[in-house]
Amino acid sequence: MINLQEVIETNKMIEQENLDVRTITMGISLLDCADSDLKVTCDKMYKKITTLARDLVKTGEDIAKEFGIPIVNKRISVTPISLVGSACCRTPGDYVQIAKTLDRAAKEVGVNFLGGYSAIVSKGMTKSDELLICSIPKALAVTERICSSINVGSTKTGINMDAVRLMGDIIKQTAEETKEKDSLGCAKLVVLCNAPDDNPFMAGAFHGVSEADAIINVGVSGPGVVKYALEQIPDANFELLCETIKRTAFKITRVGQLVAQEASSRLGVPFGIIDLSLAPTPAIGDSVADILKCIGVEHPGAPGTTAALALLNDQVKKGGVMASSYVGGLSGAFIPVSEDQGMIDAVEAGALTIEKLEAMTCVCSVGLDMIAIPGDTPATTIAGIIADETAIGMVNQKTTAVRIIPVVGKTVGDTVQFGGLLGYAPIMPVNTFSSQRFVDRGGRIPAPIHSFKN
Amino acid sequence: MTRAIITVVGKDTVGIIAKVCTYLADNQINILDISQTIVQEFFNMMMIVDLTKSVKAFDQLSDELVKIGNDTGVQVKCQLEDIFDKMHRI
Numbered sequence A: 001m002i003n004l005q006e007v008i009e010t011n012k013m014i015e016q017e018n019l020d021v022r023t024i025t026m027g028i029s030l031l032d033c034a035d036s037d038l039k040v041t042c043d044k045m046y047k048k049i050t051t052l053a054r055d056l057v058k059t060g061e062d063i064a065k066e067f068g069i070p071i072v073n074k075r076i077s078v079t080p081i082s083l084v085g086s087a088c089c090r091t092p093g094d095y096v097q098i099a100k101t102l103d104r105a106a107k108e109v110g111v112n113f114l115g116g117y118s119a120i121v122s123k124g125m126t127k128s129d130e131l132l133i134c135s136i137p138k139a140l141a142v143t144e145r146i147c148s149s150i151n152v153g154s155t156k157t158g159i160n161m162d163a164v165r166l167m168g169d170i171i172k173q174t175a176e177e178t179k180e181k182d183s184l185g186c187a188k189l190v191v192l193c194n195a196p197d198d199n200p201f202m203a204g205a206f207h208g209v210s211e212a213d214a215i216i217n218v219g220v221s222g223p224g225v226v227k228y229a230l231e232q233i234p235d236a237n238f239e240l241l242c243e244t245i246k247r248t249a250f251k252i253t254r255v256g257q258l259v260a261q262e263a264s265s266r267l268g269v270p271f272g273i274i275d276l277s278l279a280p281t282p283a284i285g286d287s288v289a290d291i292l293k294c295i296g297v298e299h300p301g302a303p304g305t306t307a308a309l310a311l312l313n314d315q316v317k318k319g320g321v322m323a324s325s326y327v328g329g330l331s332g333a334f335i336p337v338s339e340d341q342g343m344i345d346a347v348e349a350g351a352l353t354i355e356k357l358e359a360m361t362c363v364c365s366v367g368l369d370m371i372a373i374p375g376d377t378p379a380t381t382i383a384g385i386i387a388d389e390t391a392i393g394m395v396n397q398k399t400t401a402v403r404i405i406p407v408v409g410k411t412v413g414d415t416v417q418f419g420g421l422l423g424y425a426p427i428m429p430v431n432t433f434s435s436q437r438f439v440d441r442g443g444r445i446p447a448p449i450h451s452f453k454n
Numbered sequence B: 001m002t003r004a005i006i007t008v009v010g011k012d013t014v015g016i017i018a019k020v021c022t023y024l025a026d027n028q029i030n031i032l033d034i035s036q037t038i039v040q041e042f043f044n045m046m047m048i049v050d051l052t053k054s055v056k057a058f059d060q061l062s063d064e065l066v067k068i069g070n071d072t073g074v075q076v077k078c079q080l081e082d083i084f085d086k087m088h089r090i
Helices: A004-016 A036-054 A056-067 A092-109 A127-142 A161-177 A186-189 A222-230 A236-265 A288-295 A305-323 A340-349 A354-360 A380-397 B016-026 B058-072 B082-088
Strands: A021-028 A071-078 A113-120 A146-154 A156-159 A188-195 A214-220 A271-273 A367-374 A400-406 A415-417 A423-427 B001-011 B030-039 B042-050 B074-081
Touching: A004 A222, A004 B001, A004 B030, A004 B042, A004 B082, A021 A056, A021 A236, A021 A415, A021 B001, A036 A092, A056 A071, A056 A236, A056 A354, A071 A188, A092 A113, A092 A127, A092 A146, A092 B074, A113 A127, A127 B030, A146 A161, A146 A186, A146 A400, A156 A305, A156 A380, A161 A186, A161 A188, A161 A222, A161 A400, A186 A400, A186 B074, A214 A236, A222 A236, A236 A305, A288 A305, A288 A340, A288 B001, A288 B074, A305 A354, A340 A423, A354 A367, A354 A380, A354 B001, A367 A380, A367 A423, A367 B058, A400 B042, A415 B074, A423 B058, B001 B016, B001 B058, B016 B030, B016 B042, B016 B058, B058 B074, B074 B082
Parallel strands: A021 A071, A071 A113, A113 A146, A146 A188, A214 A271, A367 A400
Antiparallel strands: A021 A214, A146 A156, A188 A400, A415 A423, B001 B042, B001 B074, B030 B042
């Protein structure tokens, strides 16, 4: 039988160390909503989402109350919209209509984000993909809860450099369209390589074509819990350090597994996966950067940071995999800048640069995340950054992503407030040498060789 | 059998256990186990209870227990046992 110490330990994790379930995300296939008429497509999508997800928020709240564990977000991911809209959308404006419909559906069921305003263009773009991509700046400006993601490369296909180049422009236009809100639109737009079909986390969540009609995916979190556990063993060697992270990750993930199974059975929707992630928030103590500091670097960015992050990421997976029946999604430590107070501190202290962040993304999920850069950064430079990050994902057979915000009217030395879970960020300097000739070449980078690994 | 864990945390107060127990008895909730300790000068009490015959739904039960706690200046929580079981037992 459970004893008092165990109960105290669990409740302390929840009350003092910010343990929570970060998101229950319902994946919904909209493939059966496709029609050659735009209005019919929109009506079908609205009806399907508001029917299947009708009880999602209430169920999440019930589970949170009964088990005493906060479930921060209830969200929806849908089939990449470029597939659903291909038969009926003739202009970017048609896609914006779909975005508005999805936004209305998200509001109706009460979820805070709906992901899947997406296109998978890792090898080539269809006309439909291109229209959707061109509609993104407007779509993100006129909606509140829609998240967009574009997959521009994969280990098997190489990198679609035409799409990479185009996304440089699209990110700039999105920033411009939402300049009144510090270019907030870009915080809802991510460019991916090797995007998983079952990711529950925004902004990159979409419901891949390999998935069932509807599915429940859960993202766990808990950097504060890992940090607390490590604070108890300040001088431990690597063996004990790793064991401690593993044990803690196991406990965190078991809670996610319980919540996922409960949500799945109450909603009558199959359980998909648990995403084993350490997802920070701007709350004090809920920080991946603080864990790195506990492991022994003065600030993230100091030499040793990449190794510390590599071990953290690997131990979280080792502990988490045993705790859950199905693991998927992004599964790793997130290192967003604006959403993690420790990362913000490191940038402000001059310890952390975009180049070091890029190196760190080689060993963890996911990529250059929530980084504010000067508003006058050229589109070609942004495309260059995307190409670098995509190359890391392609060669290392992992998911990588870029979610950067060129904040219109701001430059290095300024800060930008996104609010809520998105936090705030100092504007980070970007290398000012040009990438234009490289990204303007056109075509694609071939898939890498899978032997002779060095 | 649906089991829940009720925890009471706060400054030691006369009659707090009596109040919670009376409430549980009034609602046909059987106490299976009870233990307590002092952690960092705070009173920590835990009860494992059986909700099978409870006359009230979990939601109401939980709210009313929280209220009893608030009225006496302690924190009372009611959680289904599964969360502890899953976390601490393989």
